[in-house]
Amino acid sequence: MKKIVILISGRGSNMEALIAARDAGNLPVDIAAVISNRPDAKGLETASKAGIATHYIDHKAFAGREAFDAALAECIDGFVPDLVVLAGFMRILSEGFVRHYEGRLMNIHPSLLPSFPGLHTHQRALEEGVRIHGCTVHFVTPTLDHGPVIIQAAIPVLDGDDEDALSARVLRQEHLIYPQAVRWFAEGRLTLEGARVRLSAELDGRAALISPLLR
Numbered sequence: 001m002k003k004i005v006i007l008i009s010g011r012g013s014n015m016e017a018l019i020a021a022r023d024a025g026n027l028p029v030d031i032a033a034v035i036s037n038r039p040d041a042k043g044l045e046t047a048s049k050a051g052i053a054t055h056y057i058d059h060k061a062f063a064g065r066e067a068f069d070a071a072l073a074e075c076i077d078g079f080v081p082d083l084v085v086l087a088g089f090m091r092i093l094s095e096g097f098v099r100h101y102e103g104r105l106m107n108i109h110p111s112l113l114p115s116f117p118g119l120h121t122h123q124r125a126l127e128e129g130v131r132i133h134g135c136t137v138h139f140v141t142p143t144l145d146h147g148p149v150i151i152q153a154a155i156p157v158l159d160g161d162d163e164d165a166l167s168a169r170v171l172r173q174e175h176l177i178y179p180q181a182v183r184w185f186a187e188g189r190l191t192l193e194g195a196r197v198r199l200s201a202e203l204d205g206r207a208a209l210i211s212p213l214l215r
């Protein structure tokens with residue numbers, strides 16, 4: 001079974017969705033550890049209650065990005081994961097760190113990338129007046145919120161939407177597509193071909209967790 005390490009910075013609802021999918025038998029992975037850069041991340045408590053090893057490495061205790069990333073990588077590598085899952089991990093990662101995990105570092109972002117990388121994605125989507133918004137799971141490259149797309153979910157922006165309403169609807173989709181993406185990885189179905197991700201056919205004929213139309 002593939003081993004994953006999840007990195008968080010706060011609430012950890014995507015992490016919870018991964019744990020729930022695993023517990024429901026829909027995600028055949030061993031969640032070896034949850035690591036936060038913030039000691040007070042609420043998700044650490046949730047993970048610990050679920051019986052998962054937790055760690056925090058406070059980025060404020062390090063002189064620079066490289067030093068923090070080196071300590072983080074050492075902690076991660078202690079678990080020998082097949083995949084590192086960024087689930088609301090709000091730190092820019094150094095190029096060396098990203099290269100070290102090339103092809104085995106996934107991120108979820110609350111927009112239809114390449115639109116709206118960075119922060120305040122829902123507010124910016126409303127300001128731009130886009131009609132379709134959503135979320136993306138992608139392999140990570142050294143460029144912020146960029147990389148080969150594994151899965152996206154799109155939702156309509158409704159006339160009465162404010163930032164809270166829109167982010168809540170996108171978050172519900174995040175909780176569906178992240179377990180799906182990690183499951184595809186765990187099943188060995190994802191192949192990187194340059195800037196694109198190819199999804200191979202199911203080997204055992206079971207239906208995907210969610211509609212392939214969302215891919």
Ligand code: GAR
Nearest residue numbers: 010011012013014087088108109110
């Ligand atoms: C999620 O919406 C995730 O997509 C976003 O942070 C939130 C974390 O929520 N990530 C990014 O913006 C990465 N650029 P969670 O802690 O409840 O999973």
